[in-house]
Amino acid sequence: MKVLKIIPDRCTGCMRCDLACSYEQTGTFQPSKSVIRISSFEGHTSYAPYTCLQCDEAWCLTACPVEAIGISPVGAKVVADDICVGCKLCTIACPYGTMFYDIDTHKAVKCDLCGGKPACVEVCPTEAIVYEDAEQADWVGPFAAERTKAPAGPLAGVS
Amino acid sequence: MARHVIIGAGTAGWNAITTLRELDKGGSEIILVSEEAPYSRMVLPYYLAQSIGESHVYTASSSRLAELKVETRIGQRAEQIDSAAKKLVLEGGGEIEYDNLLIATGSSPLKAPVPGADGDNVHSFWTLSQAQTVTAGLRKEARVAVIGAGFISFTILNALVNRGAILTVVELESRILPRMVDETGATIVEKWLAERGVVVRTATKLSAIEDKNGAKLLKFENGPDLEADLVIMATGIRPNIEWTRSSGIEINSGILVDDHCRTNIPNIFAAGDIAEGPDIVTGRKAVHAIEPTAMLHGRIAAANMAGDDTAFAGSLLMNIVDVLDLEIASFGAWDDPEAEAFEAVQPDRPAFRKLLFRGGRVVGAVILGKTRDIWTTNDVGMLKGLVYTGVDLSDWKDHLRHNPFDVKRAFLAAGTAGQLLSKTVLGRPSVPAGEIAISS
Ligand SMILES: Cc1cc2nc3c(=O)[nH]c(=O)nc-3n(C[C@H](O)[C@H](O)[C@H](O)COP(=O)(O)OP(=O)(O)OC[C@H]3O[C@@H](n4cnc5c(N)ncnc54)[C@H](O)[C@@H]3O)c2cc1C
Numbered sequence: 001m002k003v004l005k006i007i008p009d010r011c012t013g014c015m016r017c018d019l020a021c022s023y024e025q026t027g028t029f030q031p032s033k034s035v036i037r038i039s040s041f042e043g044h045t046s047y048a049p050y051t052c053l054q055c056d057e058a059w060c061l062t063a064c065p066v067e068a069i070g071i072s073p074v075g076a077k078v079v080a081d082d083i084c085v086g087c088k089l090c091t092i093a094c095p096y097g098t099m100f101y102d103i104d105t106h107k108a109v110k111c112d113l114c115g116g117k118p119a120c121v122e123v124c125p126t127e128a129i130v131y132e133d134a135e136q137a138d139w140v141g142p143f144a145a146e147r148t149k150a151p152a153g154p155l156a157g158v159s
Numbered sequence: 160m161a162r163h164v165i166i167g168a169g170t171a172g173w174n175a176i177t178t179l180r181e182l183d184k185g186g187s188e189i190i191l192v193s194e195e196a197p198y199s200r201m202v203l204p205y206y207l208a209q210s211i212g213e214s215h216v217y218t219a220s221s222s223r224l225a226e227l228k229v230e231t232r233i234g235q236r237a238e239q240i241d242s243a244a245k246k247l248v249l250e251g252g253g254e255i256e257y258d259n260l261l262i263a264t265g266s267s268p269l270k271a272p273v274p275g276a277d278g279d280n281v282h283s284f285w286t287l288s289q290a291q292t293v294t295a296g297l298r299k300e301a302r303v304a305v306i307g308a309g310f311i312s313f314t315i316l317n318a319l320v321n322r323g324a325i326l327t328v329v330e331l332e333s334r335i336l337p338r339m340v341d342e343t344g345a346t347i348v349e350k351w352l353a354e355r356g357v358v359v360r361t362a363t364k365l366s367a368i369e370d371k372n373g374a375k376l377l378k379f380e381n382g383p384d385l386e387a388d389l390v391i392m393a394t395g396i397r398p399n400i401e402w403t404r405s406s407g408i409e410i411n412s413g414i415l416v417d418d419h420c421r422t423n424i425p426n427i428f429a430a431g432d433i434a435e436g437p438d439i440v441t442g443r444k445a446v447h448a449i450e451p452t453a454m455l456h457g458r459i460a461a462a463n464m465a466g467d468d469t470a471f472a473g474s475l476l477m478n479i480v481d482v483l484d485l486e487i488a489s490f491g492a493w494d495d496p497e498a499e500a501f502e503a504v505q506p507d508r509p510a511f512r513k514l515l516f517r518g519g520r521v522v523g524a525v526i527l528g529k530t531r532d533i534w535t536t537n538d539v540g541m542l543k544g545l546v547y548t549g550v551d552l553s554d555w556k557d558h559l560r561h562n563p564f565d566v567k568r569a570f571l572a573a574g575t576a577g578q579l580l581s582k583t584v585l586g587r588p589s590v591p592a593g594e595i596a597i598s599s
Contacts, residue, residue, distance in 0.1 A: 032533045037537070039567055039568055039571060041568065048571070050567075050571065053576065053580070055579075055580065055583075056583070056587075056588040056589070057583040057584060057585060057586065057587060057588060057589050058589045061589045061591060062174075062454060062458070062584070062589055063450075063451060063454065065170065065199040065201050065202055065218075065450060066199065066202055066215065066218075067218075067591065067592050067593060069591070070591045070593070070594075071589070071591060071594075077589075083215075085202055085205040085210070085211055085215070086205075087201065087202070087205070088479050088481065088486075088536075088539075089201070089450060089451070089479070091479065091536055091539050091540055092451075092477050092478075092479045092488055092490070092539050092540065092543050093451060093540075093543070094540040094543070095540060095541075095543045095544030095547050095548070095575075095579050096540060096541075096544060096575075096576055096579060097537065097538065097539070097540030097541030097542075097543075097544060097567075097570065098540065099540055100536055100537070101530070101536040103484070103530050103531050136580060137577070137580070138574055138576040138577030138580065140571050140576070141571055141572065141573075141574040141575070141576055141577050142574070144568060144571035144572035145572040145573075145574065147572075148568060148572045149554070149572075
């Protein structure tokens with residue numbers, strides 16, 4: 001399956017992925033509405049985007065009491081707005097923290113891979129996010145560990 | 160062909176059915192015995208709010224069950240189990256032989272034992288039929304008294320307020336949500352409610368409900384009387400175990416099950432609110448009586464009934480509730496007295512965090528904040544991930560002690576996502592229930 005592969009070493013923190021994502025998802029340029037979210041490290045000198053891994057045994061899908069979450073042709077777990085009641089059970093069931101809630105629509109929101117043409121990938125100027133066949137993996141973990149430990153001692157990167 | 164008999168069509172029973180069919184594609188016999196039709200209780204608050212219609216609460220129609228090759232005995236109650244003969248006895252006669260039996264009969268609401276508790280306009284809000292009565296009878300500006308300030312009352316509070324009710328919540332204990340947040344959290348929520356016109360009376364014991372000029376008059380052991388048009392009793396629940404007592408099944412608070420959802424009797428499984436199974440944080444057995452545990456149990460029991468050997472690491476206690484756009488969630492051992500508790504309150508807004516550490520791992524968490532504050536809903540899932548994996552946060556402990564709001568980088572750097580990839584439940588890709596393929 002094609003997945004969103006993140007190569008954080010290439011990320012410049014330009015926020016284009018957030019903006020493109022929120023625009024694609026909600027029609028507004030608003031990072032707070034994005035379902036790919038950037039974290040900063042080392043006093044805002046390194047960055048990494050983080051989003052849904054589209055895990056196989058999907059916590060959100062099994063948690064939903066009204067079966068509002070399905071699987072799209074490209075393998076994304078997607079929320080059907082007309083079925084979602086906004087109970088937020090998926091937001092606490094997803095242990096990755098990539099299931100969000102939109103207070104304006106009262107619905108759960110998550111990455112749907114933009115139907116197979118992910119906007120974040122299209123706008124990323126450095127190919128820090130690519131959409132390709134790969135096993136799901138913890139793309140950001142090792143980078144985050146590295147950027148918060150070295151070399152000035154533990155948590156040097158936390159500002 | 161193996162015959163699986165499932166008792167109860169709530170969350171646990173329905174998840175067991177879909178999981179069985181996911182695994183065997185119709186290659187077994189399933190008989191569903193249930194007093195009520197299949198629906199999800201936790202969707203009832205949205206029905207009360209009138210944001211969805213009645214059809215939305217059902218998990219399966221009779222034709223859907225037929226498609227899944229499920230034979231149904233809806234409206235019938237199980238009365239007794241003859242485990243020697245592997246037979247289920249139904250109320251009013253009738254027996255069903257089983258190869259595997261799943262007990263998923265959930266819980267029932269308790270009413271405060273006071274005179275007048277069974278009078279007119281005094282309802283529990285637990286079943287669809289109770290929800291129908293309350294939903295149809297609720298007038299705008301009705302004076303509603305909710306007895307009990309636990310999780311269930313809070314799930315219907317939004318709906319009551321949004322439908323224009325004038326609300327008073329009465330709680331016996333000294334604070335609201337006593338099983339979900341601590342004193343600090345409860346104080347913030349009480350203030351939030353007061354600012355929104357909801358009256359909260361804690362440490363108040365109801366003593367009687369009388370009739371007065373067509374309305375209800377509530378009397379208390381302490382404090383002034385209260386007049387109301389409608390009284391909702393949300394004063395606790397108890398597992399529906401009575402009917403299983405003669406079966407030889409081991410019972411404590413609920414039916415004791417192991418990490419395969421097996422009871423002590425071969426071929427008898429239990430799941431959901433009725434089951435007392437392993438808790439992932441404490442390792443001890445507990446009745447959680449929450450939707451996620453009912454789903455998990457239902458899926459695990461079904462996998463084992465289908466012949467797989469599937470253990471689970473324990474279920475995680477967790478709840479989230481939205482109180483007039485204030486989000487409250489708690490996870491795991493959020494009130495563990497032996498844990499080190501790191502907490503912080505934001506001075507300028509209703510925002511509270513608490514992380515409970517044992518050694519280097521988080522065993523429980525509380526999060527409270529405005530739904531509009533992005534970090535509230537941004538962080539809930541990660542807190543679940545931290546507690547569920549028990550990932551080593553030793554390097555981050557000092558940072559989190561002073562900054563319990565800043566969990567994301569700790570979550571990422573600890574490699575939580577990597578651990579989660581292998582910590583699955585059944586270890587197979589999810590199939591949406593609507594797409595389960597049945598072979599003819
Ligand atoms: C208003 C409300 C809001 C809630 N909100 C939440 C929430 O936000 N989050 C959360 O985690 N949980 C919530 N819950 C709790 C959640 O609904 C339960 O934990 C869940 O339904 C338990 O599932 P279950 O299958 O064990 O039992 P149930 O869903 O109660 O199903 C039990 C089934 O057994 C049947 N039955 C009972 N006795 C017999 C018998 N003798 N013979 C045959 N059939 C029998 C019943 O008719 C029913 O079909 C809420 C509950 C209510 C009422």
